[in-house]
Amino acid sequence: MASKDFFLVAAIDFGTTFSGYAFSEVTEFQADPLRVSTCTWGSSTNSVMSLKTPSSILFRPEKTFDSFGFEAEDKYSNLSLDNMHRSWFYFRRFKMMLYNSKDVHRSNLLKDETGKEMPAIDVFAASIRYMKDHLGDFLSRRSTQIRDNEIRWVLTVPAIWDDAAKQFMREAAEKAGIDGQALLLALEPEAASMCCKYLPVERMETRIECFSPRSKYLVLDAGGGTVDITVHEVNPDGTLKELHKANGGPWGGTTVDQAFLDFLSEILGADVLQTFRDGHRDDYIDLLREFETRKRAVKPDSDSRVTFKMPISLHELYRKMKKAEIRDAVRDHPKYGGKITCAGDKMRVDADLIIALFSKTCYAIVKHIRDLLQNTSTRDTSTFLMVGGFSESPMLQDAIKKGFPDKKVVVPPDAGLTVLKGAVIFGHNSKMIVSRIAKYTYGFKCWQQFDPSIHPKERKEVRNNRYEVQGCFDKIVEVGQPVSPDSPIGPQQYSPQENEEWFSAKLFASPNKNPLFVDEEGTLRIGEVEVDCRDDKGNVSSADVYLIFGGTELEVKAVHSDTGRETKAKFDFLG
Structure with a gap:
């Protein structure tokens, strides 16, 4: 969606503990990127007022949506007072399922607070739909007349999530009624970084120069469920490049x-x-x-x-x-x-x-950052940006400052809203991050000619009248390699098997630099894409496959060898 096609960017920060949304019109962003509107939430049973609402959702016994946030918590409490809650479905803090699960599928089930199950994608979709509809009502009350097709949507996701979890969130958003063509996924620490980049010096606790050219800084995004860490360097033109693959762990609030x-x-x-x-x-x-x-x-x-x-x-x-x-x-x-x-x-x-109560969590975070800074690319990082709701904790701030006394630690105002506001800015200017670091070594599953110097003899098979080995890892990108969405990786040429008109490219990821086979320990099956190799006359030839890394989502394209016809394809990470 080009900028001229939308008038408003709306971002949903779907968190483990709390969720919220924010938005700004194109004209507002052009005048002041930090001019971002948010919603205030409250509970009917007490005086709690917040710029986010709990990530809690309630479904009726027939599994239809009832309420979300404070309203869901309050109603479930009232139902339990009358002992009527057991047949209802109540979910809270369920986002961590996508981090904890090593095998994310569309068919995954989610257990509610009493152990009853519902399809996870239905729970996530209903939560996103509630936020989407709540924004629509909010805009209507402001007499803002904007149609759905004039909104660009941004959904935040942790940078440490894998591709399957990201695709799951995208499909949940589309099931919630958001047009996939109008949807961007924003990596949470990157969104926070973009927000901090625009903060004027007078609004910061201390003067920082981490956004000057060639400077390096670490973003510590401490949320409710996970801690997400990235390290950036500022390019001479003000754009950002990632210096170390996204990392972190389940050490949130x-x-x-x-x-x-x-x-x-x-x-x-x-x-x-x-x-x-x-x-x-x-x-x-x-x-x-x-x-x-x-x-x-x-x-x-x-x-x-x-x-x-x-x-x-x-x-x-x-x-x-x-x-x-x-x-x-x-x-x-x-x-x-x-x-x-x-x-x-x-x-x-x-x-x-x-x-x-904070000691174990703070120790794990400090130790992880200390290990991270041993890397040659991050060793001279001088500034830490602490964002996310948990970063507002004086206990975590103190642990980071004492753990790294030689670093400048900056906590921006409203650290818990930094990701959300940054996601809105990302929706207006998604080209700010020009380079990221590959989290894994990626490659396709393929046959290779048997080479006794590298292949175990027990894996050789007779194929096409020669010895070949199946299940080999055909490396495309190496872990730690810089990748950019403007520079596709490839090509790798593949041909259909005899009497076939297409081939299936199966993508795998490994934490190792040079895996030989796709069944090695630690290697994961990422996704699969089918490529049609027929030309306009029905003739079959090979195709060059390119992977487009460096964006928030992995993409693939195939170019027909004879005609040059380009095929855009999507991996299915949830199959």
Whole structure:
């Protein structure tokens, strides 16, 4: 979609913990790229107001969509009060499925909070559709008359996701009613980088020069589920190139939530906490909301106790299951005795215990960055940009600053919205990132003539009256190699088998630089594309296959050897 074809860019940041959308018109972007509009969300049961809403979705018993975000949480809580929630489908923090699953398919099922299953793509599509429709209503209330075909959509995805997960999100968005031709996928740390590039110096906590030509900086995008890291260098013309393949891990803010639940389980018993979660969903949701608020205020130098409201239902359940009181359990606990007190429905916890909930997560992030900076291409990186909701945590900021005292650490204002606003900017100017680093060694599965110096003799077969080896890895791109969407990789020439009019190109990826076979340990089947080799008269010849790397999504094209006819094809990563 060319710029003249759309009047507004709308971005959806679909996060593990929270989601939101933002938008700007073309004229607004031209006047000020940071002039981006967002929506304010709130809960009907308390005074919570936020620029994002929880990534929670509720379906009716017949699996039709009911509500999303705060509304879904509130309604599910009310249903559980009347013990009517068990037949409903309630999903929260389900985005991590696409990171944790090593085998993403269209047919994947997703378990809700009580173990009931629905097709994952239906859950994701309904979530995206809700955001899309909510934006439409928002624009209508503003009397902004823009048709669907005048909107360019941007959907954020972690840079560490594989191609199958990205395709899954694209297909979910298309199922939600977004035209695939109008949809871009933006890598989250890159979007954040683009937002920071436009921030004026007076809005930053400290003066930075990381966007001057030839400078290098690291983007630490710490969200709810994952930590996504990229390292960029600024080209003389202001465009950006990636210096190291996207990396990171599952060390987002939800790991601190899990540490809190483990802490409660250690005090109360896993059986009590599980029964509380299953039987008192409303109070369980309130408890997690309360911790979400409390954890944002935890500082490394805190010395005062942190107070939590413990639901009365939890006290009653503990009394029923353990024949004792929670206050007695914390008083007599061999590890926590004297560090926790209970009074009424309040639990007061020593600051050092709450601070300790962050230690494992912060250690993992610091260690990963330290290992990353050992690479020759990243060693002289001088500035860290911390973005994403978890980057607003004083605990994580302190861990990064202490772990890297020689680096300049910058946390932009509203770090939790940086990705979302940057995604809008990316939609207006998606050509800012001109070069990325290949995350794997990519190659096609093929037959090769048997070579006793490299091929095991047990793999040789007789084919076409000679010894050949099947399942060989025909390398196209090597891991760590710079790739650009403007420079297709190839060509690799392939021909159909005898009496065939097409061939199937099966793409594989390996973490190794020089894999020999596609069945080596660690090698993944990425996708498959079929190429028609007939010309206009029905004659069959070979075709040159090019891979277009460097964009946010992998593309392929085939050029007919005789006619020069170009065929655009798409890999199926979900087959």
